[in-house]
Amino acid sequence: MKDSRKAARTRLKEATLAEYKAWTLAANLTPLQRKILDLNICKGRSISSIAMELFCCEATVRNHLTQAYDKIAKL
Secondary structure (H helix, E strand, C coil): CCHHHHHHHHHHHHCCHHHHHHHHHHCCCCHHHHHHHHHHHHCCCCHHHHHHHHCCCHHHHHHHHHHHHHHHHCC
16 A cells, blocks of 8 residues: 555544545545445445445455545645
């Protein structure tokens, strides 16, 4: 994982709920990216369980997470 993505993920995991919401809104995430990020970061769900819930493959979930982390890293 790129350092910028790792830093974005760490920042989100350590953020307060207000900070988390502010960053996800400022990053202009798509609704699907926001849902996947919420399930992964806030609820601690694994990529495989998110994929099963959303009826998609794990690679799709990983791609959406990568895109979301990249957007947040730019803030």
